[in-house]
Amino acid sequence: EISQLKDIIAHAKEYGFVYPSSEIYDGLQAVYDYGAYGVELKNNLKRLWWETMTRLNDNIVGIDASIFMHPTTWKASGHVDSFNDPMIDNKDSKKRYRADVLIEDKAAALEKEGNIEASKSLLSAMGKLLEAEDLAGIRELIINEAIKCPISGTTNWTEVRQFNLMFSTQVGAVAEDSSTIYLRPETAQGIFVNFLNVQKTARMKVPFGIAQIGKAFRNEIVARQFIFRMREFEQMEMQFFVRPGTEMEWYKNWADTRMKWHKALGIPEEKIRKHDHEKLAHYANAAMDIEYDFPFGFKEVEGIHSRTDFDLKQHQEFSKKKQQYFDPEINQNYTPYVIETSIGADRLFLMTFCNAFVDEVADGKSRVYLKFHPAIAPVKAAILPLTKKDGLPEKGKEIFEKLKYDFNIIYEDAGSIGKRYTRQDLIGTPFCIAVDHQTLEDDTVTIRHRDTTDQVRVRIDALHGELSEACSF
Numbered sequence: 001e002i003s004q005l006k007d008i009i010a011h012a013k014e015y016g017f018v019y020p021s022s023e024i025y026d027g028l029q030a031v032y033d034y035g036a037y038g039v040e041l042k043n044n045l046k047r048l049w050w051e052t053m054t055r056l057n058d059n060i061v062g063i064d065a066s067i068f069m070h071p072t073t074w075k076a077s078g079h080v081d082s083f084n085d086p087m088i089d090n091k092d093s094k095k096r097y098r099a100d101v102l103i104e105d106k107a108a109a110l111e112k113e114g115n116i117e118a119s120k121s122l123l124s125a126m127g128k129l130l131e132a133e134d135l136a137g138i139r140e141l142i143i144n145e146a147i148k149c150p151i152s153g154t155t156n157w158t159e160v161r162q163f164n165l166m167f168s169t170q171v172g173a174v175a176e177d178s179s180t181i182y183l184r185p186e187t188a189q190g191i192f193v194n195f196l197n198v199q200k201t202a203r204m205k206v207p208f209g210i211a212q213i214g215k216a217f218r219n220e221i222v223a224r225q226f227i228f229r230m231r232e233f234e235q236m237e238m239q240f241f242v243r244p245g246t247e248m249e250w251y252k253n254w255a256d257t258r259m260k261w262h263k264a265l266g267i268p269e270e271k272i273r274k275h276d277h278e279k280l281a282h283y284a285n286a287a288m289d290i291e292y293d294f295p296f297g298f299k300e301v302e303g304i305h306s307r308t309d310f311d312l313k314q315h316q317e318f319s320k321k322k323q324q325y326f327d328p329e330i331n332q333n334y335t336p337y338v339i340e341t342s343i344g345a346d347r348l349f350l351m352t353f354c355n356a357f358v359d360e361v362a363d364g365k366s367r368v369y370l371k372f373h374p375a376i377a378p379v380k381a382a383i384l385p386l387t388k389k390d391g392l393p394e395k396g397k398e399i400f401e402k403l404k405y406d407f408n409i410i411y412e413d414a415g416s417i418g419k420r421y422t423r424q425d426l427i428g429t430p431f432c433i434a435v436d437h438q439t440l441e442d443d444t445v446t447i448r449h450r451d452t453t454d455q456v457r458v459r460i461d462a463l464h465g466e467l468s469e470a471c472s473f
């Protein structure tokens with residue numbers, strides 16, 4: 001299973017999806033760059049999320065807030081005081097780990113072995129220790145579970161300490177007048193501080209939502225699961241403001257809606273599940289993760305949290321500005337409750353990539369391809385003239401010109417047709433359009449379907465419609 005992750009990482013690099021950041025300098029831990037096909041896939045995922053949120057829901061609008069925020073924001077949100085994770089060091093490798101992640105990895109491994117009960121009781125024990133902030137107890141659990149350092153293989157652990165995950169930097173030209181600000185560790189606060197701006201200017205009535213896509217930064221310690229846990233990553237968050245007392249209904253509603261979204265993207269039923277939190281954050285009255293069965297076990301892709309009125313109340317207290325809504329239907333002022341859906345674009349990318357990766361043997365030959373839903377595939381179609389002569393390239397380019405405004409397509413006329421098909425399989429192009437001699441006679445082409453490799457003849461003037469239909473979500 002873990003070797004499958006290795007194959008996936010290698011494939012992502014080899015075929016232009018994801019590279020380690022600053023690779024010529026041997027990379028930077030937990031930071032990655034997206035290549036030619038990676039950026040297309042990521043943009044498609046982001047667009048799909050954005051459109052589902054803001055277009056399919058007439059009561060959700062978007063914003064784009066800054067990464068830098070007033071430092072008091074993070075006092076109010078609780079991040080300065082409690083955005084801590086328990087850290088532990090291995091004395092032999094001198095490597096530092098997040099204690100909660102070590103436990104989660106162990107639980108995921110137990111579950112993979114079929115030891116469901118042991119996995120559950122481990123998570124629940126850890127949940128209780130985290131709740132009680134019992135650092136010594138956490139260390140004891142790690143030792144009792146004989147958790148080994150992935151590098152040294154030993155169980156020689158230090159004490160557990162709390163570690164704040166926020167990155168800080170200075171604003172101001174000279175040291176004397178500079179002050180510390182943070183790189184946002186989540187995008188949500190940009191939504192909360194703009195709650196009234198948006199509510200008033202976009203004339204929103206509760207219940208309504210604000211959606212945002214943007215970078216977030218966390219000084220994550222463990223970094224062995226590729227783009228699952230990064231120091232610089234992108235979040236897609238939507239805060240949904242509701243009347244107090246209705247939050248549980250909306251919480252369930254959003255959890256179901258988001259599950260459906262993942263399934264519509266092609267994630268099979270048995271690979272995705274809801275998982276209630278063992279430990280609730282200080283601001284939440286209900287919380288669950290949507291988990292995907294990664295090569296390293298079931299892990300969080302998206303969080304659905306009922307955040308109560310905690311954030312708005314905190315900002316009201318710290319800013320001394322009223323953060324309330326007048327509800328004309330019940331003639332009352334109140335601080336809305338909030339349901340949050342929060343997903344990492346990079347983690348969604350990894351899930352999509354793992355789910356699409358097929359390495360199969362058919363007719364005695366092995367074939368690797370990426371079976372992306374056409375709506376998110378980086379390249380929708382490749383136009384491939386059979387040969388480089390007899391006017392086939394000209395005909396191919398004519399088709400390319402017709403389709404390029406509406407679809408990301410590739411034109412390629414070098415190399416054998418078989419090799420060109422293989423190349424498109426490897427980047428997950430759902431359709432290969434071959435231009436042959438018959439095309440010159442009757443204006444038809446063949447479409448080769450990636451997953452079945454079946455070929456069908458269609459008229460050139462039907463291509464646009466066929467692609468549009470296949471690439472819709």
Ligand code: ATP
Pocket residue numbers: 186218220227228229230231233234235300301302303342343344345346347348
């Ligand atoms: P974890 O426990 O895995 O650190 P979290 O519960 O702190 O995650 P949230 O704060 O709920 O995560 O963040 C919401 C979403 O943002 C997560 O579901 C995940 O998709 C994404 N995310 C969080 N941290 C990272 C990271 N370091 N790298 C990539 N994506 C991340």
